Amino acid sequence: MNNRNLLLLAIALLMFPQIAQTLYSPALGDIGRVFDVGPEAAAQTLSVYFLAFAVGVVVWGRLCDRIGRRPTMLAGLAIYASATVIGLRVGSFTGLLAVQAVAAFGAAVGSVVTQTVLRDRFKGAELAQVFSIMGIALAASPAIGLFSGASLVQAFGYRGVLGALLVLAVLLLLWSMYTLPETRPEQLPPVSLIETLGRMLRDLGIWRSALWIASFNVALFSYYSLAPFQFQRLGLSDTLFGYSGVILALGSGFGAWFNKRLLKAGVAAMQLIRLAAVSGLLGGLGVWWLQDSAAFVLPMLLIVLAFGMAIPNILGMALVDYSDRLGTAGALLGLFYYLLIGAGLMLAGWSQALGETLIACSGLALLLTIKSAAK
Known part of the structure; x- marks a missing residue:
């Protein structure tokens, strides 16, 4: 399989978990109505998704070092599809949360195994460029997820979203079955999970990378978990919430494109991450200032721009010291x-305070760049 075809499949597989998350977001209001739970409880479905996703990242990352990238990917996609079938029949909110957990466990394969395949094929600056390309493609995910999710919920309720996710999972399973190559090195030495865990727990660079990734992701996905209820409070429709994803995708896409251009110009990754953190902090202040107006969506552009700039650089340099154990190390970093x-x-769901959440996340990301520069 040539690199171009591999990148196309990798883009689809990396987009899958993010589309699954954002497609689900417009359904939160309908879930609250169907199961008679409040906004705080409904918003926890995304928290459950991420927590189960973390477990899946470890299992699939470890398996892709043990049995190979290809069989691991196929197993994860099959589990996701099976869980979604069950979700279409579930009759209680607790049951729905359980199904979400199993589905998230399966979806994690699209993140950790795809990143491992890319790290198998590309190194150094070329890898950073590849992750920038991935970032541009991922920018479309919020628009696809929010717009499609809003339309599906309006027509079929939350089960329409689950049905669409089932179709998507089956298509990706078939595509991977017929075209995904095995990229695991033939002479990969046996790696101890416990030894790798101990090494990474002592690695301050790993913790900095994990906190950076978490900060930018919580800032981004807190919008998808909290904004539906803010739209309701302002008397705005679920359809308008879906349209907001198009605006945010433009910001994220521009951020990833701008990042790619700056990398080619020789700007250091740390400078780009710092610039992204400043952008996020300004966006958080803007959302907090405009929280009683529909205009709060506009400063969210700075949040998604920050995400598009920062994440490719963080992922590109996070595991440079773990090239002999990429699957296992990627799994633990993901965990x-x-x-x-x-x-x-979960904290954002309890607080129902979008602006304050964005300020806290971006402030932490900026503080980490300052601490890193001071070392």
């Missing part, structure tokens, strides 16, 4: 940051 994302979104 760290997805647990942090899940906890952050």
Whole structure:
């Protein structure tokens, strides 16, 4: 399989978890109505998703070092599709949360295994460029998810979203079955999970990367978990919330494109991450200032721009010291940051304070760049 075809499949597989998350977001209001739960409880479905996703990242990352990238990917997609079938029949909110957890466990394969495949094929500056390309493609995910999700909920309720996710999972399973290559090195030495965990727990660079990734992700996904209820409070429709995803996708896409251009110009990754953190902080202040107006969506452009700039650089340099154990190290890094994302979104769901959440996340990201420069 040539690199161009591999990148196309990798883009689809990396977009899958993000589309699954954002497609689900417009359904939160309908879930609250169908199961008679409040906004705080409904918003926790995304927190459960991320926490289960973290467990999946560890399992699939470890398996892709043990049995290979290809069979691991196929198993994860099959589990996601099976869980979604069950979700179409579930009759209680607790049951729906359980199904969400299993589905998230399966969806995690699209993140950790795809990143491992890309790290197998590309190195150094070329890898950073590839992640920038991925970032541009991922920018379309919020628009696809929010717009499609809003339309599906309006026509079919939350089950329409689940049905669409089932179709998507089956298509990706078939595509991967017929075209995904095995990229695991033949002479990969045996790696101890416990030894790798101990090494990474002592690595301050790993913790900085995990906190960065979590900060930018919580800032982004707190919008998807909290904004539906803010739109309701302002008397705005779910359809308008879906349209807001198009605006945000433009900001994220511009951020990833701008990042790619600056990388080619020789700007250092740390400078780009710092610039992204400043952008996010300004966006958070703007959302907080405009929270009683529909205009609060506009400063969210700075949040998604920050995400598009920062994440490719963080991912590109996070595991440079773990090239002999990319699957296992990627799994553990994913565990760290997805647990942090899940906890952050849980706190955001309880607070129902979007602006304050964005300010806290961006402030932490900026502080980490200052601490890093001071080392």
